[in-house]
Amino acid sequence: MSSYYPRTKDLTRTRKSLTESPPSSPSPTDKNYRHDRLSRYDSSGESATDKPMGRTSSYTRRETRLAALNRQEQDSTAKDYKKMYAEALHENERLKSRLHDSKQELVKIRSQLEKVTQVPPQQKTRHERISERSTVLESEKREKQALEKRVSDMEDEIKAFPALAQVQALRRVNECLLAENRAMLRVLARLSETASMPETEDL
Template sequence: MYTEALQENEKLKSRLQDSKQELVRIRSQLEKVTQRQDRISERSTVLDTERREKQALEKRVSDMEEEIKVLTELKSDNQRLKDENGALIRVISKLSK
């Protein structure tokens, strides 16, 4: 009976050792998966940030293009007013003679 108990004990020790090794292997796999998920999450965050930055830059470019249009119109209006002013000065000059 003692030898049977020893044999059973050895079997259980062997199973326990196998279970410990499998646990280590599974923990290692879990760690790898967790790290992979973290990297994916970081990439996703970076992509979201880059997308927001791109949208902000696109809006800024659009705003600047609109400002350029307005500035062009203002320059054109300014030149027209200068021309009209010059013409009025010539008319006033002729009338005052």
């Protein structure tokens, strides 16, 4: 019992000396390790939390550049459509003007034809030939009216179409107007032949 007590007392003193002793200073190896970490942090200028922010900003810049490029492409496409639409409108107006002139010429020749067809009874055979030609002219007139109806329908469709569809519709209208002008020229040529025929026969 007497031998146990001194041992317990020595253990108590040892523990007390350990608790009261100051903390040991870090070793040179630990100091060098911390210094290396701090120097790497200072040289890079950014921490681990800054790297995702850098990637986000670069992604945002790339998206901004792509959006600007897309906007430029859309603007150039819109300008091309506007130019095509303006050219088609100009061509359409030109063809309409030609069609109007052809109609006036047709009215003039028809009036001349009516004067020519008023022939005396002794020229009945010639009158019959003119009547046959008038039948041909009536068929040409029906064809012309059908073309005019198609042009009118296409013009109504143009009002409901977007820009690109309007350009395509105007091209179709222009083609119809060209066909109609050719038909009008054929009619004018036949009417001119019919109007000049009685004079040559009288000679």
